[in-house]
Amino acid sequence: MLKKDMKKINIYLFYLTNKYLIINFLIISIFIIFLNLLELSRVISENDKNILNFIYLSFLKYPSILNEIIPFVTILGVAFLIRNLISNNEFVSMRNLGFSILDIFKPILIAVFIMGLFFLFIINPLAVFMEAKYDNELDNKDNSLYSIKISDNEMWIKNKVDQQNSSFINIKNINLRNMFASNIIILQTKNDTNNFIMAEKGEFTNNIFVLKKVKYYDFKKEEYKNLDKYNLIINFNKENIVNSISKYKLVPYYNYINHSKTLSKFNLYSSEIGLYYLSEILKPIFTAVLAFVILGFSSKFQRNENFFKVLFISIFIGLLIFLLKEIITKLTISLTLNFLLSYFIIFLVPLLIGLYQIIKIENE
Amino acid sequence: MFIDKIQIYLFSQISKYFILILFIFLSIAWLLQITRLFTVTNFLHIEVLDILFLSVYLIPNLITVILPFILIFGLLLCFMKLKRDNELIAILSLGFGLKPFKVILLSFCLIIIIFFTLLNFYIAPKIYEIYKIKELEMRNTLDFDKIAFSNFLNLDKTTILDFHKKDKQYEEIFIKYNDGNENIVYAKKGNILSINNQYNFRLTDGFKISIDENEQIETLEFLNYVLKIDHKNVISDEVVDKNTFTIFDDFKTKNYLNISFKILDIILIMFVIFFFYKNNLKEINFNTSNNIYFSISCICILILNQILKNSEITIYSYIFLIFTIILIFLITSNVKKRYEKN
Numbered sequence: 172m173l174k175k176d177m178k179k180i181n182i183y184l185f186y187l188t189n190k191y192l193i194i195n196f197l198i199i200s201i202f203i204i205f206l207n208l209l210e211l212s213r214v215i216s217e218n219d220k221n222i223l224n225f226i227y228l229s230f231l232k233y234p235s236i237l238n239e240i241i242p243f244v245t246i247l248g249v250a251f252l253i254r255n256l257i258s259n260n261e262f263v264s265m266r267n268l269g270f271s272i273l274d275i276f277k278p279i280l281i282a283v284f285i286m287g288l289f290f291l292f293i294i295n296p297l298a299v300f301m302e303a304k305y306d307n308e309l310d311n312k313d314n315s316l317y318s319i320k321i322s323d324n325e326m327w328i329k330n331k332v333d334q335q336n337s338s339f340i341n342i343k344n345i346n347l348r349n350m351f352a353s354n355i356i357i358l359q360t361k362n363d364t365n366n367f368i369m370a371e372k373g374e375f376t377n378n379i380f381v382l383k384k385v386k387y388y389d390f391k392k393e394e395y396k397n398l399d400k401y402n403l404i405i406n407f408n409k410e411n412i413v414n415s416i417s418k419y420k421l422v423p424y425y426n427y428i429n430h431s432k433t434l435s436k437f438n439l440y441s442s443e444i445g446l447y448y449l450s451e452i453l454k455p456i457f458t459a460v461l462a463f464v465i466l467g468f469s470s471k472f473q474r475n476e477n478f479f480k481v482l483f484i485s486i487f488i489g490l491l492i493f494l495l496k497e498i499i500t501k502l503t504i505s506l507t508l509n510f511l512l513s514y515f516i517i518f519l520v521p522l523l524i525g526l527y528q529i530i531k532i533e534n535e
Numbered sequence: 536m537f538i539d540k541i542q543i544y545l546f547s548q549i550s551k552y553f554i555l556i557l558f559i560f561l562s563i564a565w566l567l568q569i570t571r572l573f574t575v576t577n578f579l580h581i582e583v584l585d586i587l588f589l590s591v592y593l594i595p596n597l598i599t600v601i602l603p604f605i606l607i608f609g610l611l612l613c614f615m616k617l618k619r620d621n622e623l624i625a626i627l628s629l630g631f632g633l634k635p636f637k638v639i640l641l642s643f644c645l646i647i648i649i650f651f652t653l654l655n656f657y658i659a660p661k662i663y664e665i666y667k668i669k670e671l672e673m674r675n676t677l678d679f680d681k682i683a684f685s686n687f688l689n690l691d692k693t694t695i696l697d698f699h700k701k702d703k704q705y706e707e708i709f710i711k712y713n714d715g716n717e718n719i720v721y722a723k724k725g726n727i728l729s730i731n732n733q734y735n736f737r738l739t740d741g742f743k744i745s746i747d748e749n750e751q752i753e754t755l756e757f758l759n760y761v762l763k764i765d766h767k768n769v770i771s772d773e774v775v776d777k778n779t780f781t782i783f784d785d786f787k788t789k790n791y792l793n794i795s796f797k798i799l800d801i802i803l804i805m806f807v808i809f810f811f812y813k814n815n816l817k818e819i820n821f822n823t824s825n826n827i828y829f830s831i832s833c834i835c836i837l838i839l840n841q842i843l844k845n846s847e848i849t850i851y852s853y854i855f856l857i858f859t860i861i862l863i864f865l866i867t868s869n870v871k872k873r874y875e876k877n
Contacts, residue, residue, distance in 0.1 A: 199563065202604055205838055206564055209600060212845030225842045243563050258619075320687040327687040329697060329709075339697065339709050339721075358721055358744075360707065365721070367744055367752070388752060390742060395752070438699075439686060479551055483558065490562045494569070501573050501583050 181278040188282035191248040199243055203236045204229050214309055231305040234298035245458045246465055246489030253469040254481055272529045276466050283462045287455025296423040303421050319415045330405055331438040335362040350375045350409045364391035375409045407436045419444050442503050445510035464521045465489050467528025492521045545639040552613035556605045564597045581673055592666035595659040606807045607833045611826055618821045644808045655797050656782040664779040679727045694764055717746040736762040792850050807833050814868045832864045
């Protein structure tokens with residue numbers, strides 16, 4: 172076969188994949204917006220329940236929804252694409268021209284991968300920005316487990332200086348703009364002694380928490396001191412606090428490493444965060460693997476075979492893989508598994524299933 | 536006899552597509568809900584299977600919400616396939632006209648309405664209530680053995696707990712609670728149990744600090760210390776949600792607005808089927824632009840209905856607005872048809 176013809180078919184497949192992906196994105200995102208309206212109606216305050224506000228909040232949520240539905244869109248888009256190619260006898264024609272399943276997969280893979288990259292580089296930061304605004308509009312103060320705890324205007328920080336030394340800091344009032352704190356309680360636990368500090372006011376400057384009007388108690392010496400000023404050395408700064416207040420999911424991809432490092436200072440880093448960040452970065456590859464599995468399952472059917480069997484089985488397998496990913500994420504938290512191992516499993520299982528299916532079809 | 540076979544075939548085709556789209560949309564909605572439940576219950580470390588079982592209770596409620604959507608895309612996909620395979624033309628050329636289609640759409644509409652009414656008026660609210668109760672129970676049951684990570688957990692309004700867990704051993708236990716005085720307890724090691732609505736802390740090697748109203752500080756160092764704090768359950772009233780009201784509850788409480796919302800949901804299902812018949816099937820027009828027009832019109836009405844239902848609106852304004860919009864789309868459809876004929 173001429174190289175020129177191959178190129179034409181590849182371009183056609185690439186174009187068709189994009190078309191199916193876009194159609195599915197539109198349909199599923201509208202569907203999720205519709206479902207999100209129910210969620211909105213529960214969280215929105217009575218005074219803000221008007222049509223314009225619902226539309227505005229849905230608009231703010233849209234990039235996050237798009238980012239969330241990539242796996243579903245890939246599963247459905249590729250399943251319907253292959254089914255369409257089979258129905259129109261295009262699939263069998265390509266096979267007769269000498270295309271292997273992998274040859275057919277190449278342009279589909281490129282389209283899915285490019286979509287994944289577009290979502291990582293463009294939609295991910297946009298979704299983070301708009302979701303933060305969405306939370307702000309809804310006055311959503313739900314704390315993430317992995318951010319600095321703020322409850323009833325009280326801030327709770329656990330500063331892990333090293334394995335032996337840590338501080339529990341409770342600030343009853345804090346102005347996050349200028350980082351002025353008041354009514355502060357600090358418990359310092361060290362290897363050889365413990366200290367308890369109460370201060371009326373405090374200010375974060377670089378890596379020092381400057382405390383004023385201080386009551387200081389040394390457990391080892393069993394003595395109280397009233398001090399005008401006390402400099403508490405900490406291993407974080409104002410910026411670290413502000414960053415760690417935000418939810419770990421509301422961080423753009425280019426800040427993942429910095430954010431992880433900052434969370435470690437507050438003893439807030441867990442393998443769940445590592446797994447989430449790794450999943451986001453490798454999403455283009457994961458969606459390509461999903462497409463590979465769907466292709467493996469849907470391309471084995473003939474034109475005269477049951478249409479529903481094709482779609483049901485391939486979509487069902489795709490959704491099972493999504494569920495598997497969620498379950499492994501959950502198990503990573505429960506069993507404190509290494510996130511690299513978890514991601515390896517998430518990645519390897521569908522890849523092996525897809526590969527097995529394709530080898531089976533080629534052999535048949 | 537012959538027309539019966541055609542009708543059975545049409546009915547099976549519509550049902551198949553309806554089930555396919557139901558499966559796709561329900562799976563997506565359910566999986567997204569599971570993801571949300573996993574995230575919400577992360578720190579409680581509830582078993583995966585428990586969450587999966589809990590999420591099953593969401594399914595009837597999800598079906599009532601997504602059913603009109605399923606109808607739109609199910610009908611469209613089914614008739615597009617019939618047209619593409621020339622089956623539509625074949626059935627029409629038999630001379631029965633649109634009669635078999637009308638009969639099947641009507642019977643399908645009837646079955647869906649009976650199913651939807653049962654679900655929307657009684658079954659879904661009942662099952663959703665069970666879901667809410669189970670969810671609340673789960674949220675209230677803190678199994679410390681399963682918690683691997685803590686970040687100043689709120690045990691109740693005044694009690695905060697933090698610890699580090701290493702090889703199932705609790706270390707660096709920090710507790711702050713209020714009993715008139717503000718108390719802070721720290722222990723290097725310890726054990727935490729939840730027995731009979733009471734948190735039982737068995738602490739080793741630590742100290743307790745009490746601060747009274749005048750900011751006078753008292754300290755106590757200990758080698759072993761047992762601290763018991765009552766566990767206050769969240770009141771079950773929190774379970775009450777308008778989605779948990781059955782039709783009987785609505786009548787009892789004279790919540791006519793909720794009843795009218797549910798009745799209008801049924802009317803909207805009828806509208807989707809009627810509009811499909813009028814806009815697409817009657818004209819045998821399944822080209823892309825007409826299909827887009829049909830789906831966008833229906834989705835607009837459904838989204839608007841959802842927004843209005845959740846807005847602070849009176850029953851009359853709500854009904855007036857919905858019927859006006861339906862009327863506008865029907866008129867537009869007629870104008871569009873005339874324009875296309877010319």
